[in-house]
Amino acid sequence: MEQAFFLLLAVVAIVSGLTVVVTRSPIHSALALMVCFVQVAAIFLLLRAPLLAVIQIFVYVGAIIILFLFVIMMLDVRKEARTPFLKKWIAMAIAIVALLTGEMFALLLIGAQWQAPAFMLQSGEMSSVRDLSITLFTDFLFPFEVASVILLVALVGAIILTRQEAE
């Protein structure tokens, strides 16, 4: 049952991921990426990580994709739709992608012999948000604060970058 759900989600995620890459219009691309992110959120639920699933929906689908859609609608993107793929260096790029594909799946096949310690959380048992937050706010307090400072810097930087020059 769970495997059937995983296969369904994975197939939809991969198909929408391919749509992101091959479609011409950036709007279609962004919407396909939204579909892919929702599938990944459901996969996080299958992995018993409900907090990550919610964060995925809020941050990726609710913030990042919407930001992309705003920017796409702000800019005029109709010209670029005619020649979607790079012409220069395309053979080299395809070679790099093929090499990466081969390498990753070869490593997966080799690594399949190595068995991870079998501690999959059982079905129905979710990892508790309380334990996760206790770890986050004790062991990872300093990285947490650094991340908040980085977010603040990004906020200020984005405002400064996009500000119109005052006459």
Place this chain on the structure above:
Amino acid sequence: MVPLSWYLALGAALFVIGTAGVLLRRNVLIVLLSLELMLNSVNINLVAFSNSLGDFRGQIIAIFVIAITAAEIAIALGILVALVRNKPTLEVDKVTIMKG
């Protein structure tokens, strides 16, 4: 029960698709969207290992990845808007303003 290797295969497949988008497309917006896809595929791996090893740290690193991604994309889109204001193109190989 879904085996760990299935999640890893899904993560690898999405990562490769994202790499193809970054390397092959010429529209900056789609390059950025593909970059998001790559980061998200890494998150799948992190959470899968977190579940498999019974350790929260994978999930916590995934949370940090998401936070940094949000910062990165805000900056990237800010740079993009400033760039388009100066030179109205979205094609990656035409952005050569800083070339000497």
